[in-house]
Amino acid sequence: MTGYIDPTRETFAAFRENDRDGPVHMLNLVRLRERAAYPDGREATGAEAYAAYGRESEPVFARLGGRIVWQGRFELTLIGPGEEHWDHCFIAEYPSVAAFVDMIRDPVYREAVKHRQAAVKDSRLIRTTPLAAGRGFGQVPK
Numbered sequence: 001m002t003g004y005i006d007p008t009r010e011t012f013a014a015f016r017e018n019d020r021d022g023p024v025h026m027l028n029l030v031r032l033r034e035r036a037a038y039p040d041g042r043e044a045t046g047a048e049a050y051a052a053y054g055r056e057s058e059p060v061f062a063r064l065g066g067r068i069v070w071q072g073r074f075e076l077t078l079i080g081p082g083e084e085h086w087d088h089c090f091i092a093e094y095p096s097v098a099a100f101v102d103m104i105r106d107p108v109y110r111e112a113v114k115h116r117q118a119a120v121k122d123s124r125l126i127r128t129t130p131l132a133a134g135r136g137f138g139q140v141p142k
Contacts, residue, residue: 001079002123003031003120003121003123004122004124005116005117005120005122005123006117006125007125008081012104015097015100015101015127016097016101018097018136019096019097019098020097020129021096022096022129022130023093023094023096023130024093024094024096024097024099024100024127024128024129025027025069025091025127025128025130026091026092026093026095026100026125026126026128027090027124027125027126027128028088028089028090028123028124028125029086029088029089029090029123029126030050030060030086030087030088030089030093030120030122030123031085031086031087031120031121032045032046032047032049032050032087032088032119032120032121032123033046033118033119033120033121033124034046034060036048036049036115036118036119037113037118038118039118044118046087046118046119046120046121047087047119048119049115049116049118049119050087050115050116050119050120052112052115053112053115053116053119056108056111056112056115057103057108057109057113057116057135059108060103060106060108060109060114061092061103061109061111061133064094064095064099064100064102064103064106065094065095065099066092066093066094066095066099066100066103067092067093068090068091068092068093069091069092069093069130070090070091071088071089071090071091072089072090073089074086074089076089081096093130126127
């Protein structure tokens with residue numbers, strides 16, 4: 001099975017085109033490789049490579065106003081494929097679509113993302129609009 005690591009051009013274009021006001025929350029689900037797959041053959045575990053991605057990309061993320069608003073440790077998929085598991089589960093907040101796009105285009109980030117590409121076996125990156133938290137669910141969010 002081939003995993004999802006980077007967005008397609010079409011999906012990224014759709015992301016940019018939906019340039020609404022306000023913050024963007026990105027739900028990240030990340031499964032790491034046992035051994036990182038660097039094109040130059042460098043040796044590292046997936047966890048080590050992903051940690052390098054975090055260290056090197058964090059200054060860009062922070063400068064553009066990004067922050068982690070939630071993170072958790074995966075335990076079990078109750079509904080969904082039972083074999084699916086995630087090594088990292090978190091929601092990153094960006095102040096705007098433009099801030100996320102600026103991060104992706106930043107030369108320091110573009111260098112750091114090579115570690116992510118080497119580390120990640122599969123991932124999901126799901127864009128959401130933050131809404132007020134409440135006591136219930138079941139209503140269609142507006």
